[in-house]
Amino acid sequence: MKNLLDNFNEILLYLKEYKSRTFLTMFGIIWGTITIVVLLSFGVGVKKSMSKNMHGIGESIVLVWPGETALPYKGYGIGRPVLITAEDVMLIKNEIREICLASPEFSRWNTYIRFKDKKQSVNLTGIIPEYGEMRNIIPCPGGRWINDPDLNERRRVVFLGNKLKNFIFGKDVNPVGEYVFVGDIPFRVIGILKKKTQNSSYNSRDEDRAFIPSSTFTTIFGEKYVSNFVFKVKNPHDSEIAQKKIYNILGNKYQFDSEDEEALSIWDTTEMDKFVNSFSMGMNVFLGIIGVITLIVGGIGLANIMYVVVEERVKEIGIKRALGARKIVILRQFIFESFIIIGIGAAIGLIFSLIIIKIVSMLPIQEYVGTPEFSPAVAVISISVLAGIGFTAGYFPARRAANLNVVDCIRY
Template sequence: MGSTRQGFALMWKFLGRGRSRPASILLAVAWGTLSMMLLMGFGEGLRRQMAMGQQGLGNDPVILWSGATTKQWEGLKAGREVRFTKDDVAALRRGVPAIDDLAGEYSRWAVDLRWGTTSVSAHLTGVMPCYEHVRTHIPRPGGRFINDIDQAQGRRVLFLGPELATKLFGSAKPVGQTVFVRGVPFTVIGVMINKQQNGMYGGPDIAKANIPVSTFENMFGEGQFDNILYTVKAPATTKDVEPQVREVFARRQHFDPTDESALHFWDTVKNREMGDKIARGMEVFMGVVGGMTLLVAGVGLANMMFVMVQRRTREIGMQMAIGAHRRAVTSQIVGEALVLAAMGGYLGIGLSWLLVEGLMRVPVKSEALQFLGKPTLSIPMGVITAMALVGIGCLAGALPARRAVKLNPVEALRHE
């Protein structure tokens, strides 16, 4: 016990005095921790950004567009267009029990919206209340999304994407205002929260204006839906539900159910699964790169510790000659490795934090940077990294130190 304490006391006393090695060891650990932290931080930020962007489109909807037939069927020629009507949606509801939410969507480009003297041309959609969760049309506090009563009564209510709301209202509060849509007065009931959206159709949701399907029909007449959207009770089974949906339409509109061109499916579950796989792959990749970085830092650290101990062999010999126990000598070196690695680790964590915070404050409007998202520093990661380096440092110091103390003091004293 006493000798270990003596060793630590000596180490502490002479730490960093007139030696350049400890500084370089400290920097090596700091650099290793910094690289690891940044790598993991950016990886995590990117992963979160991807997950968020995925959610921007919605919670696993399948989006369905109509196409045209390419095969002759039941005495009818090929090339006929498939149409989506209210009856089709109703038949789908009856015929495919696996479907959960189901909605037809109307869409109209370049609709004139006017508030006061401001006029904006926007993409207007007629949507169902389920879009709030299926397509993540989440209202900002102080507003709401279209509800069942709006839909049932055909109310003239308007839900705006945040970008569109800013264009129209500037800094004024939109909720409660009257906006003329093609000259017809609508009340703004809510503005969507800003969201990142990786996948989209008909433009980003933040630039759209939404009204109830029933209201849309009152204004523009009951026509065919531009697309249909549904979710499946068990999202993993969208692939199995797809043929059932084809079957319903094929029967009603007389086309070959195997005719791929008649209906186009966008299965976002597949996208999500792919995204998850990419994210997982990326995590593994980052982990491997991080591990390699750590390994290189560790080898460098071990080498530096080794050289440092080599250089002090004579000093060790002298200490042993004047009565140091072996443990007093090894604890000096291991203690030094510990202190340097811990300090370097803190330094690395601090630097990476500063760097990330600084980067966040630089106002760069770059798509690439935006896609990188906010690098998320994980303190446990930093602690693990620093601990690993501490471990390597200790080992790297302990091994040559053990060898040095096993030397006869005389030989150690003669070491060049």
């Protein structure tokens, strides 16, 4: 421990003696550290932002629309419409173990929502309570989502999208408890959608929609068949298995080929997650390579300086060897010196990186690039790269120093 401390003090004295050279060497390491940390932090932020925006519609959900048969099957011709009931959706949920949640969805376009003199044409949607959990629908404080009593008692209650609410009631009004007319029928407002980012949608964005219990929807409008249904898989990797089972169940019941892709139209949002993960991985690798290259340039500068240091201290090395210092001691000293330069440069670079990340996170650009985040993964990658460069930059000059001939060194 004492020898290590002595080496440390000796190295610090040497670095102080050549301040300009030490600073220029460290600058490359500082800049490289800032580059790799900031770029990777931006990569993490962009991935989280993309994932959040994608999941505005829901996470690990699959949407299914009934279509028409395109293949003849057991004597039945093509072009037959596939009609699905709410009972079919519940059957699918109960029969397929990969599915944890499912909801029928009844839709009616061009339905007017009216309050006093304000009127808006919307997509009116009838669903069951599980729909909200799947679709990432969160009510604003003071309101609530549709529940089981609403469904069982066919209550005339409505949940409004936040943008729809703003148009009808205004931004500063909380309309929970108020009555609006859906067509000519009064409905009590029970909740307003909490504002969310939603990059993908179907029918229309949730902020523009009005939701009522499916039982109320079918009672008022007499609809028997669903417009579509939504289900959530327990594990995103099981999505394709669940889809095949749905084809088999509905194909057996409604007599269509389970290979007939036109019979059902499916939107698997788990594919978006795969895209985001692949895109983010590629982007992080690209950004990481840029940062690593910058650090390597700094490492080359450090290695060159260490070679110069060896040349300047040839006589000192010879005296140490003559007094009994082993090669490993000389080797360790120069590697240790390079690690000190790397360590100080990395620490300064990290401090500046965190300051930059903090400043950027305060700017109004989160909607476009997310919030840069210094994660444990970024820390591990940065430390690993720095350690590798520090060892490589110090090892070869140190090995040259350790292998110098003692007599030649003293004569130098």
